[in-house]
Amino acid sequence: MKKDIILKAENISKQYRLGQVGTGTLSHDINRWWHKIRGKESPYLKIGDINDRSTKGNLDYVWALKDINFEVERGEVLGIIGKNGAGKSTLLKILSKVTAPTTGSIKSRGRIASLLEVGTGFNGEMTGRENIYLNGAILGMTKKEISSKLDEIIEFSGCIRYIDTPVKRYSSGMTVRLAFAVAAFLEPEILVIDEVLAVGDAEFQKKAIGKMQNISREGGRTVLFVSHNMAAVKSLCTRGIVMENGFVSFDGNIDQALDIYSSNSVNFVSNIKWNIEDAPGNSEAKITSIKILSDENYFLIENDIKIEIEYFNFLEGNLINANISILNDKEVHVLASPNLERIPLEKGKYKSTCVIPKNFLNTGKYFFTVLLVGNNFEIITQLENIVAIEVDENGDQRKGYFGYWGGIIRPDLKWKNERINL
Incomplete structure (x- = not known):
């Protein structure tokens, strides 16, 4: 059966210059310009350290991402996991078109809604209600479409009392509640979510994960989810990508991805x-x-x-x-x-x-x-x-059983078998 690919990343790389903002020197700028007008790639793409934040680099350039390739099917929930600084958030920003890749391309079919930081895309001077319409318009929705979802968004966010108050007066938890509700209910084909849900309380995190499960399973929409909460990743995601130093080190089954991530993260000192x-x-x-x-x-x-x-x-x-x-x-x-x-x-x-x-x-x-x-x-x-x-x-x-034996604990409970006389 032919795959229904909704998002494809091809040879995505992102290079940053360490230290100063920009290229740092006039000679670098002129060199880049001279290569560009001759139709050649930047000479600085041939250099750069790998993205290992724990070591001191020898070069002025670092590859935050290097040669990332993967495909995402419609309705799939993809978990992207890795240590801090592995390149997860940079990848999501490129997928969301917040920043451009240095090399490579992103191909997507449909609208992408992103929740990368608390209040992303919100105007602090506008009310919660006004921001719902603003975000809907950015996603390409008509006012009528937004109005049909308005009550659901407000109810889910739990911010009904403050919906006509400027967002700048919201707490970070309230802001992320409203931002998630907008992103989830305005029905984008692809929903991209970074660690931002951790700002919400336990009740909201549970609601948010339930909503993401519903929109992927019932709505057929695609979710890309980054989190350090491995329990949430396991319960929500069907596939996992493990990132390390700007590279994809594993792409496959979510249970295998979690095992590889935890093995890479653990030093078993007893x-x-x-x-x-x-x-x-x-x-x-x-x-x-x-x-x-x-x-x-x-x-x-x-x-x-x-x-x-x-x-x-x-x-x-x-x-x-x-x-x-x-x-x-x-x-x-x-x-x-x-x-x-x-x-x-x-x-x-x-x-x-x-x-x-x-x-x-x-x-x-x-x-x-x-x-x-x-x-x-x-x-x-x-x-x-x-x-x-x-x-x-x-x-x-x-006793001869070799299948999966689930659970965190596996106590040897006492059982008693006896025949009942009819």
């Missing part, structure tokens, strides 16, 4: 130790080591997993307790477990051990946040995602 002078904490107490152990020092679902937290208490009679939180690689909070034993401690070194029972965590990647809490339940130190593990299995539990 133990860490500090000298007392450098240890995290304060004058009350400091954490000196964190260690994760399984019975066989390999994190199988069939084994207990233990986390040991060593700390030094500096004050006589101090009430200290350790806490842990666990998140999976989709940033879903799995559990939090405080150590509720709070007894006065003498000055000295202590160890708290928490046991995660076997057959509890499902296979996957997990991150541990460790906290040390003081006398009045104030946080002495909080170490986010300080250690990580990957839980695997040897297959003993499956």
Whole structure:
């Protein structure tokens, strides 16, 4: 069956000059102009560092994007994921025609609505109602078409009380609510959304994701979605692109894309130790080591997993307790477990051990946040995602079943089978 391609990116590259705005020198400008009038490409397209923000470059030019190629089908929801600085937002700006590519071209069929930053396309001096009509006109809609959707837009945004107030008086959350409602309800063929939804509260994010699912599945419209919320990406997207240093490193199934992204982002440190002078904490107490152990020092679902937290208490009679939180690689909070034993401690070194029972965590990647809490339940130190593990299995539990076994946890619940006499 022939594919219905609605958006196509061909050899998209974007080059920026580091440091000063513009080309920086008159000689560069003249050189570019001389090549242009002779029908040749800019000589500076042949140079440039890759887009790695963590390293110091040797050249004045950097490729924010380099040779990006992909196609998007009508009705597809494409997730674009990657670390900060990977080029995701630059790509969306090019797709939305906010900025032009240095090389390559974008081919699209239909209207594109973009939500890249809070209040994109809004006039702060105009009211919310007036901005709805303004944005609709920019999308090529008639006043009659906009008016037919007006009540739905206002109701969805939750800004009915302020709809006739200038947008400059809106909070960032209200602005993004209205901007999303306009972009979603004015029925563009392609909806492009950056991380901006994170500004909204949990209720609105849930509504927004539900709306995007509806417009793609029922309306047959295409969505391009960038987010660092992996749970939202997984629930919404059918396909994923992983970007790294301005390149597309993977294009395919969304589950595979998420696995590759999390593998690239994770350094699986399962133990860490500090000298007392450098240890995290304060004058009350400091954490000196964190260690994760399984019975066989390999994190199988069939084994207990233990986390040991060593700390030094500096004050006589101090009430200290350790806490842990666990998140999976989709940033879903799995559990939090405080150590509720709070007894006065003498000055000295202590160890708290928490046991995660076997057959509890499902296979996957997990991150541990460790906290040390003081006398009045104030946080002495909080170490986010300080250690990580990957839980695997040897297959003993499956009893011959080798299909997908979903869920964040996979406890060995007690079952009883018995015959009922008729």
